[in-house]
Amino acid sequence: MNFARGLNNYVGRHLQVALSSLGRLYRTPLASLMTTAVIGIALALPAGLYALTGNLQQLSNRWDGSTSLSLFLKKSLPEGRIEALRQTLEQWPEIARLQFISADQALEEFRHLSGFGEALDALDENPLPAVIAVQPAPAYRDAESASALLERLRRLPEVELAQLDLQWVQRFNAIVDIVRRSIAVVASLLGLAVLLIIGNTIRLEIQNRREEIEITRLVGATDAFIRRPFLYTGLWYGIGGALLATVLVEIALLQLQAPARELAGLYQSDFRLQMAGPGEILTLMATGAILGLLGAWLAVGRHLSAIEPA
């Protein structure tokens, strides 16, 4: 009971300091907004790029046919065995969809596309094999699972040759990966900038409130007590900046929504640009909060202990 009341009191005091720090920011709206805007833009840049490359990865994952496997069947298999194979394969959990192209269909298509019709007529036997195009289930579309699937399919007695066309997907993913890594470097630099901005803002704040700090020390305030409002100020700046960054990123993604849909339409894809989800927003908020707190902490550690009453 006593402990609970003590805890309640403690939380209440923190809440009070947090709110009064917020109130102080509110009383100098222009300066606060400018600082928040700088932090917001610095956070929005890497966050936006992350969201975009995240979308690119999505794109490569769901690109139809991107991880399709082609099974070239042995020649002169009886119809029954092919049908049996199709039915077996359809049971496999790794496989989402099958498309069977019989030898005749393949020949017909080839004839149609190549214009070698007469030459083909000269052959007394269809040289083309029957093909099953295999579309792996979504969970098996990454390079590793797809290769494993390929290996399994290759061992089927009916299969002459199994091919997986993954290369360009891998290349695409590698590029996206490099881009993501570069963004990580940019993000670290901008994170450092945010740290410095908040640190400097808090340093100025400490200088402005020098008299107040001295007097508070005079009447027996601990370092923790004096630190607290500045740490909360840093925290608010970080959270405010992250909020602004979220808004900026969402606006940018909304702007890109229509052109992306158009582009996807050209490729007969129903791809939609993903907005930043709650998880991403939360990460951004946490990053802002941590940077704000850390920046304030560094400034406070450097500048507060120098202020002693006399």
Place this chain on the structure above:
Amino acid sequence: MIRFDHISKRYPGGRDALQSVSFHMHRGSMAFLTGRSGAGKSTLLKLIALLERPTRGQLFLDGENLSRMPRRQVPRIRRKIGMIFQNYRLLCDRTVFDNVALPLVIAGHRHQEIGRRVRAALDKVGLLGKERAFPVMLSGGEQQRVGIARAVVNRPPLLLADEPTGNLDPELSRDIMHLFEQFNQVGVTVLIASHDLDLIARLPYDQIRLEQGRLVQERGAS
């Protein structure tokens, strides 16, 4: 309560503000600290509140050796002391109420408790009607009394006052002195630096007199 043992204080680049000062104040006693301007009165009080550190000698408060007090412990010591400053040291952007409440807020008192105690302290110095005023809206004497209210609001065992009646008219000075006597009667140790020799002469308390940093007289003090 307070023991000075051959305390000297030299400010950087200055002469000795205090030279080998030794005296002793019992718990619950009341004394005046007198001397001409520049004699070292403020310096002596600042040493007790750990606002300055002695250059030489030992200083004890409540049995604790202040000369060797680590920085971490300073807030704890200061909370035992209610200090009234010659230049008030009020927060100019806070109301009278908030100024007086500061020691209670620092000590982490509950909201209702703070309100009750602040109003009681302001009542004692006759400023109950001014809780919402800001220090700049007050006269020098009123600001001084805000400082006094802040010093006593936490009911500290030791009260140090640096010229607490410097800006008050004789009648108000007597009232404030009476207030200090009341605190002393409930056990608070009180040390008052003052120029007001007339007022002091009429009161039956010990006197610690400084002259150019040296202790020259200790009337009745033991």
